[in-house]
Amino acid sequence: MSRDTESGRPIEPGMPLSLGLRLLDHQILGQEQEMVGNVDDVALEEQDGRLVAVGLLRGPGAWAQRQPGALGRWGRAIWRRLDPREDPRPLVLPLDHVVAIGSAVHVDPWADAFLAGSQGLELWLRHHVVGRIPGALGGDHPFGGELASRPRQDADLDLPADAHLLSSLLGARVLRADGSDAGRVVEVRAVPVTRMSTRVGPLVVTSLLHGPHRLGGELGYREDPQMGPRLIGSALRWWHRHAVESSWDDVRSVDWAARQVRLRDVRR
Amino acid sequence: MKRFFAVALGILTAIGGFVDIGDLVTNAAVGSRFGLSLAWVVVIGVLGICVFAEMSGRVAAVSGRATFDLIRERLGPRVGLAALVGSMAVTFLTLTAEIGGVALALELATSLNYLLWVPVVGVLVWVVLWRVRFAVLENAFGLAGLALIVFAVAVWKLAPDWGPLVTEATHPAVPATEDATTYWFYAVALFGAAMTPYEVFFFSSGGVEEKWGAGSLRTMRANVFIGFPLGGLLSLAIAAAAAIVLRPQGIEVASLGQVALPVLVAFGKVGLVLVLIGFFAATFGAACETGLSVGYSVAQYFGWQWGKFVEPLRAARFHTVVLLSCVAGVGILLTTVDPILVTEYSVVFSALALPLTYLPILVVANDRTYLGEHVNGRVANLLGTAYLAVVVVASVAAIPLMVLTGAGQ
Amino acid sequence: MRALEGSLSEARTAELAGRLWVAGRSTHSLAVVVVRESDAGVGADTTWFEEQQPPRRLDDVVRGRTTDALDAAASAVQSVRIALDRSDARATRAALDELRSASSGLEALAEELS
Numbered sequence: 001m002s003r004d005t006e007s008g009r010p011i012e013p014g015m016p017l018s019l020g021l022r023l024l025d026h027q028i029l030g031q032e033q034e035m036v037g038n039v040d041d042v043a044l045e046e047q048d049g050r051l052v053a054v055g056l057l058r059g060p061g062a063w064a065q066r067q068p069g070a071l072g073r074w075g076r077a078i079w080r081r082l083d084p085r086e087d088p089r090p091l092v093l094p095l096d097h098v099v100a101i102g103s104a105v106h107v108d109p110w111a112d113a114f115l116a117g118s119q120g121l122e123l124w125l126r127h128h129v130v131g132r133i134p135g136a137l138g139g140d141h142p143f144g145g146e147l148a149s150r151p152r153q154d155a156d157l158d159l160p161a162d163a164h165l166l167s168s169l170l171g172a173r174v175l176r177a178d179g180s181d182a183g184r185v186v187e188v189r190a191v192p193v194t195r196m197s198t199r200v201g202p203l204v205v206t207s208l209l210h211g212p213h214r215l216g217g218e219l220g221y222r223e224d225p226q227m228g229p230r231l232i233g234s235a236l237r238w239w240h241r242h243a244v245e246s247s248w249d250d251v252r253s254v255d256w257a258a259r260q261v262r263l264r265d266v267r268r
Numbered sequence: 269m270k271r272f273f274a275v276a277l278g279i280l281t282a283i284g285g286f287v288d289i290g291d292l293v294t295n296a297a298v299g300s301r302f303g304l305s306l307a308w309v310v311v312i313g314v315l316g317i318c319v320f321a322e323m324s325g326r327v328a329a330v331s332g333r334a335t336f337d338l339i340r341e342r343l344g345p346r347v348g349l350a351a352l353v354g355s356m357a358v359t360f361l362t363l364t365a366e367i368g369g370v371a372l373a374l375e376l377a378t379s380l381n382y383l384l385w386v387p388v389v390g391v392l393v394w395v396v397l398w399r400v401r402f403a404v405l406e407n408a409f410g411l412a413g414l415a416l417i418v419f420a421v422a423v424w425k426l427a428p429d430w431g432p433l434v435t436e437a438t439h440p441a442v443p444a445t446e447d448a449t450t451y452w453f454y455a456v457a458l459f460g461a462a463m464t465p466y467e468v469f470f471f472s473s474g475g476v477e478e479k480w481g482a483g484s485l486r487t488m489r490a491n492v493f494i495g496f497p498l499g500g501l502l503s504l505a506i507a508a509a510a511a512i513v514l515r516p517q518g519i520e521v522a523s524l525g526q527v528a529l530p531v532l533v534a535f536g537k538v539g540l541v542l543v544l545i546g547f548f549a550a551t552f553g554a555a556c557e558t559g560l561s562v563g564y565s566v567a568q569y570f571g572w573q574w575g576k577f578v579e580p581l582r583a584a585r586f587h588t589v590v591l592l593s594c595v596a597g598v599g600i601l602l603t604t605v606d607p608i609l610v611t612e613y614s615v616v617f618s619a620l621a622l623p624l625t626y627l628p629i630l631v632v633a634n635d636r637t638y639l640g641e642h643v644n645g646r647v648a649n650l651l652g653t654a655y656l657a658v659v660v661v662a663s664v665a666a667i668p669l670m671v672l673t674g675a676g677q
Numbered sequence: 678m679r680a681l682e683g684s685l686s687e688a689r690t691a692e693l694a695g696r697l698w699v700a701g702r703s704t705h706s707l708a709v710v711v712v713r714e715s716d717a718g719v720g721a722d723t724t725w726f727e728e729q730q731p732p733r734r735l736d737d738v739v740r741g742r743t744t745d746a747l748d749a750a751a752s753a754v755q756s757v758r759i760a761l762d763r764s765d766a767r768a769t770r771a772a773l774d775e776l777r778s779a780s781s782g783l784e785a786l787a788e789e790l791s
Contacts, residue, residue: 022637025341025348027571033332034582038340038571058571066345103331103638122572125584129591135399137579219342219631227634229649232656379706517689518682518784522718525711526690529697536702 030112042166051205061090089158177265211243284413286499288554289369290461296527299510304437313462314500328475336568363558364597368607369551390598409553415546420505422534453669460619680726691715753779
């Protein structure tokens with residue numbers, strides 16, 4: 001496989017995966033360690049009462065959406081202006097193409113080629129700037145030089161208008177059945193829908209971690225109680241001591257627009 | 269035998285590559301005003317950079333992830349962006365200072381005005397980054413930087429009496445001629461010069477460039493734990509030389525020429541040649557490193573392909589950023605701003621930017637998913653946490669001290 | 678006070694560089710660059726000082742003496758620079774002696790005032 005899945009402990013199929021910590025904002029790598037982007041967001045779909053993570057978003061459209069305020073708006077505006085299509089949607093890569101999740105997210109050759117071909121800024125710079133400088137090598141590498149910019153005919157790879165994003169779920173307010181405040185979503189945990197050895201596939205959300213404080217939740221201390229250094233670990237665990245993990249079954253509904261999660265009445 | 273040479277090369281390169289324009293100017297200035305009463309800061313700073321370089325090097329070797337990758341991953345895209353902007357600004361400022369330093373060194377050698385050299389240096393730096401292989405770049409400038417050992421030899425030759433020097437170093441106190449606020453300002457500046465953030469970006473990205481694996485850990489540790497401290501000794505030698513020769517005369521270092529004077533006193537023209545070679549190698553090497561580091565930070569944050577280990581046409585965004593940085597650096601210097609002033613600001617702002625850079629490294633170095641059995645041991649964690657505290661203190665104190673002392677007047 | 682210390686530093690730097698060249702321990706270029714910078718430095722310090730307003734009338738005397746000392750140092754450094762630019766060793770030596778006495782004057786005044 002790759003260096004990092006050898007020495008580290010890659011995510012075992014069946015183990016619940018913390019999406020915010022292990023998937024979001026990670027480097028995306030191809031088969032030969034080519035860097036083809038960062039996981040700028042994760043697309044979620046409601047299927048039969050379950051919430052399933054179906055794809056990774058990558059690109060300036062998705063990234064700009066995660067920046068607050070003016071920066072986010074300008075980013076989106078610039079991206080929409082520069083994208084040649086009429087109504088650009090952020091690119092979604094289905095999780096079927098993800099081969100392994102370690103310290104980086106590894107994708108299969110098809111995704112590799114596709115992502116490499118849809119790097120607008122990179123291709124433009126290769127043609128107009130770097131390619132014009134004498135001594136620019138690498139044009140004959142499969143992913144170097146001019147790549148046929150894949151026309152995004154396949155609408156499946158665009159984010160559907162009604163899709164939900166992980167970034168809206170993280171930080172959403174959680175309300176109990178009686179309306180009381182149960183904090184904000186700190187982390188979302190999911191498992192693969194089907195166990196496959198060669199790819200990860202869609203992930204179904206199993207639980208939400210929520211608590212009064214959002215900060216530091218994604219540093220990883222909750223997941224591994226042994227993780228050092230001791231001082232920082234204990235400080236963060238203390239900070240999050242009121243955080244609660246609620247199973248997805250306990251969730252009655254999610255109001256995506258208002259970013260609110262309502263829990264069921266748990267008492268029987 | 270071949271192994272031995274490889275390790276030795278790494279160590280020598282680390283020694284010679286340790287010093288940059290910030291170290292040269294700050295250590296000499298401190299030596300000329302405070303003698304060796306701030307030597308303890310250099311010791312603390314060098315140990316700190318060893319701890320964090322080893323951690324980031326280990327993460328890069330075992331998981332293949334370089335530092336800025338981790339910053340976004342752990343801190344999120346918004347805080348990560350703030351960290352990116354901050355450290356890019358500091359690294360870019362340092363790049364500008366280094367290009368200025370090369371130009372000053374060339375001015376000292378040829379007496380041609382440094383402004384004429386600035387564009388030449390900018391172009392040269394970019395050409396080297398465009399064409400020269402990473403390993404060659406590292407080794408050439410690292411080894412040439414060993415010429416700065418002449419400072420250590422000069423100290424040995426000139427020191428009439430070791431007693432007072434040693435006493436001053438081991439019993440730190442604010443000298444009578446200076447006040448406490450200035451003393452602590454220079455402590456922060458010296459700390460920032462020793463623990464420059466770009467060093468960690470460069471070291472870990474360089475590890476990925478050179479395709480380190482778990483088997484490279486021992487060599488990497490040798491480079492860090494032997495090479496860096498010896499490089500730190502060079503910094504102290506520069507300070508000591510200034511303390512011995514310049515301080516009694518009331519000369520306060522504010523230019524690169526003054527930094528060189530003690531060596532001329534000791535060795536005349538032979539020393540001069542070595543010093544100038546050393547200046548050139550140290551600053552040019554650091555210019556290359558900072559130029560690459562600006563590119564590394566941006567590319568790693570966004571997930572773009574980066575590195576000299578791929579051909580330029582596979583990493584166009586990375587190379588464009590590097591090119592733009594060189595151009596912008598030259599542009600700033602051509603406004604005739606004093607390169608020494610830029611250097612002074614760059615070390616202070618380095619101190620400012622440290623916490624956000626070091627926290628993610630410390631956290632990831634403990635993550636078993638990444639490092640498996642190579643996670644931090646108790647010593648590394650103890651030192652890492654202690655240094656995180658020190659770094660936060662220095663960062664918080666940096667701006668107030670700068671304002672209070674008018675940047676050290 | 679600041680002006681005195683600054684100028685003293687520049688003057689001594691120029692003197693050191695000049696003597697190194699005269700003794701054959703420095704290249705001409707380095708000496709020239711260093712002395713040029715010192716010249717500019719002393720000039721800047723002198724100008725800066727002249728622009729400062731004295732807080733009390735009594736300081737006029739002190740101000741006068743300081744200006745004299747600064748001017749002496751400035752002209753001495755300039756002589757060194759000119760002689761050095763011409764690569765005239767004899768003239769440089771003479772200018773250096775003049776510079777030494779000017780520096781001593783600066784130092785004495787600085788000590789007196791502190």
